[in-house]
Amino acid sequence: MTITCLDELRAQTSAACPVPVGGLWAGNSLDPGSFAALRRRVMLDGCKWDVQVGDTTALAPFPLVMKRSVWNQLATHAEALTAEAAAAEQEIVKRPELLRLLGLPPRLQAVLSDHEPLTPAAGRVIRFDFHFTTEGWRISEANSDVPGGFSEASHFTGLMAGHFPHLEPAGNPAESWCRVLAASAGVGGQVAFLSAPPLLEDHQVNAFLAANLRVYGCRTCLAKPEQIQWHNGVAYLATNSYRGPLDLVVRFYQAEWLPNLPRSNGWRCFFRGGRTPVANPPLSVISESKRFPLTWKHLSIPLPTWRRLLPEVREPHDISLFNHPEWLLKTAYCNNGEDVCIRELMTPLQWWHAKLSSRFAPHKWLAQRRFQSSPVPTPLGPRHVCIGIYTVNGSAAGAYARLSQTAVTDYAAVDVALLIDQNE
Amino acid sequence: MNKDEIFAAWAPDASIWSQWTKPVLFAHLDVEGTASDQTASPGDLNWCPAVENKVAIVVDLAGAESVWLGIALAERGYRPVPLFNAIPLPGGHPVLDPFTGRKVAAVDVLPTLGALRPGAERLARLPIAAAAPPAFLLDHHRQGDGRAMLPDEFDNRSVCFTTDFPSANFLLAHGIQGALLVQKARSDLSADLTHVLRSWQQGNVSLKFVRVDSPAPPVRLEIPKPPWYGTMFQRAFMAFGLHRARGGGFGAWMPGSSAGG
Numbered sequence: 001m002t003i004t005c006l007d008e009l010r011a012q013t014s015a016a017c018p019v020p021v022g023g024l025w026a027g028n029s030l031d032p033g034s035f036a037a038l039r040r041r042v043m044l045d046g047c048k049w050d051v052q053v054g055d056t057t058a059l060a061p062f063p064l065v066m067k068r069s070v071w072n073q074l075a076t077h078a079e080a081l082t083a084e085a086a087a088a089e090q091e092i093v094k095r096p097e098l099l100r101l102l103g104l105p106p107r108l109q110a111v112l113s114d115h116e117p118l119t120p121a122a123g124r125v126i127r128f129d130f131h132f133t134t135e136g137w138r139i140s141e142a143n144s145d146v147p148g149g150f151s152e153a154s155h156f157t158g159l160m161a162g163h164f165p166h167l168e169p170a171g172n173p174a175e176s177w178c179r180v181l182a183a184s185a186g187v188g189g190q191v192a193f194l195s196a197p198p199l200l201e202d203h204q205v206n207a208f209l210a211a212n213l214r215v216y217g218c219r220t221c222l223a224k225p226e227q228i229q230w231h232n233g234v235a236y237l238a239t240n241s242y243r244g245p246l247d248l249v250v251r252f253y254q255a256e257w258l259p260n261l262p263r264s265n266g267w268r269c270f271f272r273g274g275r276t277p278v279a280n281p282p283l284s285v286i287s288e289s290k291r292f293p294l295t296w297k298h299l300s301i302p303l304p305t306w307r308r309l310l311p312e313v314r315e316p317h318d319i320s321l322f323n324h325p326e327w328l329l330k331t332a333y334c335n336n337g338e339d340v341c342i343r344e345l346m347t348p349l350q351w352w353h354a355k356l357s358s359r360f361a362p363h364k365w366l367a368q369r370r371f372q373s374s375p376v377p378t379p380l381g382p383r384h385v386c387i388g389i390y391t392v393n394g395s396a397a398g399a400y401a402r403l404s405q406t407a408v409t410d411y412a413a414v415d416v417a418l419l420i421d422q423n424e
Numbered sequence: 425m426n427k428d429e430i431f432a433a434w435a436p437d438a439s440i441w442s443q444w445t446k447p448v449l450f451a452h453l454d455v456e457g458t459a460s461d462q463t464a465s466p467g468d469l470n471w472c473p474a475v476e477n478k479v480a481i482v483v484d485l486a487g488a489e490s491v492w493l494g495i496a497l498a499e500r501g502y503r504p505v506p507l508f509n510a511i512p513l514p515g516g517h518p519v520l521d522p523f524t525g526r527k528v529a530a531v532d533v534l535p536t537l538g539a540l541r542p543g544a545e546r547l548a549r550l551p552i553a554a555a556a557p558p559a560f561l562l563d564h565h566r567q568g569d570g571r572a573m574l575p576d577e578f579d580n581r582s583v584c585f586t587t588d589f590p591s592a593n594f595l596l597a598h599g600i601q602g603a604l605l606v607q608k609a610r611s612d613l614s615a616d617l618t619h620v621l622r623s624w625q626q627g628n629v630s631l632k633f634v635r636v637d638s639p640a641p642p643v644r645l646e647i648p649k650p651p652w653y654g655t656m657f658q659r660a661f662m663a664f665g666l667h668r669a670r671g672g673g674f675g676a677w678m679p680g681s682s683a684g685g
Binding site for chain 1: 427443511575582589
């Protein structure tokens with residue numbers, strides 16, 4: 001087992017690895033004192049409360065540097081993907097036969113198929129996960145419904161940039177997103193951030209965004225979805241810390257879980273019939289589905305950027321595909337890498353479980369053609385890189401970068417600051 | 425002391441165990457009303473192994489009690505490592521309902537917060553060796569205090585995961601071959617902590633248990649394999665596409681985190 005603790009990390013990370021792969025390279029490591037101070041700031045001021053995952057320290061002491069031209073290219077791709085996804089969602093929601101392809105819970109599918117007006121959206125943030133592969137840049141998925149990583153992409157990255165005057169962050173997605181949210185809620189507006197207890201890693205995302213939103217004069221509270229009640233389309237919060245109508249609801253709670261709430265809660269207003277704005281929009285659950293590509297052949301719009309960047313997706317009906325090393329299995333609404341099933345990275349029993357699951361519930365699974373990620377040399381050794389590029393209301397807004405030892409980016413990945421080289 | 429100094433006292437850079445310190449409560453040390461002059465006597469510590477025995481201690485007592493026992497263990501040479509995961513009400517909200525006076529959160533972290541500050545002042549004066557064995561501090565009430573949670577309370581209940589602790593491999597690599605669980609009653613061993621201790625046991629870290637309110641010496645603790653039905657249901661959950669509890673758990677279902685997304 002690889003043990004990656006702070007002391008060992010420091011010992012390994014003395015030199016930079018300026019060998020670009022896909023216009024990316026690892027920068028110099030901070031000295032141990034500077035990194036310890038930065039880590040402390042991230043924990044105490046940046047709401048990053050899961051900096052240690054088992055024996056692994058979750059923050060890299062060096063930045064990942066990207067050429068400006070590469071960033072511009074990826075940002076353009078992300079903006080095109082956003083526009084195409086929004087257009088596709090508008091078409092799919094009008095066609096129940098396509099909604100059925102997505103793997104949605106039946107009750108949510110029924111609500112989306114309804115004709116009641118959609119609940120207004122406060123704005124839209126999406127994060128597209130880019131990987132540099134043997135065939136160039138590809139995306140593995142879009143985090144369209146509840147993207148996280150704001151603290152790492154904004155606060156941590158900003159602090160790291162302070163140590164490298166010739167480099168700069170790709171953006172500040174938390175600030176961009178909160179500006180949009182504040183415009184919707186208005187000064188003094190009451191905003192509820194929803195997440196599922198008892199998950200600290202979800203609480204911390206909301207706590208960070210709430211702190212940033214308060215800068216704009218909004219009032220914020222953290223709650224769970226069960227504490228929201230909808231009356232005549234208006235969201236009310238019923239907690240001891242705030243009781244009354246809301247001006248905005250921000251979900252860090254996946255849309256497909258909402259139908260599990262009691263009907264009396266009025267959860268359908270998160271999607272249709274609500275008058276209180278919600279972020280992300282109700283239709284984001286469509287492109288969040290990893291089965292979204294299965295609808296493309298039925299659409300009138302071409303989605304050229306998605307087709308170029310996302311590996312081929314198929315129904316998992318053909319069992320022979322599962323044994324083929326070029327394919328992986330994942331669930332329609334997997335969100336943290338734990339449901340990405342690659343045969344060579346799993347035990348036979350785990351692979352058997354995945355195959356069995358996909359046979360029992362094929363509409364919740366998909367097969368995706370694998371790509372060969374090109375590892376980037378880093379002071380930790382070769383690492384697979386995932387660059388999550390945010391778009392906020394359609395414009396690229398920054399990046400959340402992670403390093404993994406394996407081709408799957410999961411909870412064991414190390415967060416790294418992505419900085420852009422200005423002197424290219 | 426400001427919150428940086430308090431955190432530095434509890435998680436000094438020199439200790440290898442500091443990286444596991446959970447920062448969430450320290451990040452909220454500027455919440456009003458967190459100072460406390462109260463201290464709690466840890467009672468008789470004859471059960472405490474000498475630091476030379478290289479035993480990791482897991483303290484699972486009510487928040488502030490856990491802190492004060494951690495300080496007492498520090499005085500005996502251990503490095504206390506706070507693992508409190510519950511988030512206080514952020515944003516300057518009052519922790520008491522202004523009308524009813526009752527607490528507004530499921531887990532009352534104020535006593536814990538109140539103990540961390542004076543605890544830091546005492547810790548800062550102690551010469552704890554860099555290689556001191558760890559004493560991991562948990563709030564026994566992290567999943568609530570046993571009463572039914574009211575619908576309007578802030579739900580800050582939390583669980584601990586195997587990933588909140590060092591692995592058995594790491595413990596063994598640093599000379600820690602045994603672990604001692606400190607509670608008030610063994611019957612209170614919660615499912616989340618069971619997973620942690622069982623993972624250590626499977627990694628050849630021997631376990632012992634002691635009741636802090638009893639004069640009996642530590643006894644051997646064996647965490648049994650989960651019952652067959654627990655294993656079966658875990659497999660069934662996976663087979664039907666439901667999530668397994670994060671961190672290798674069994675028996676409890678919870679939604680997977682959105683945070684990776």
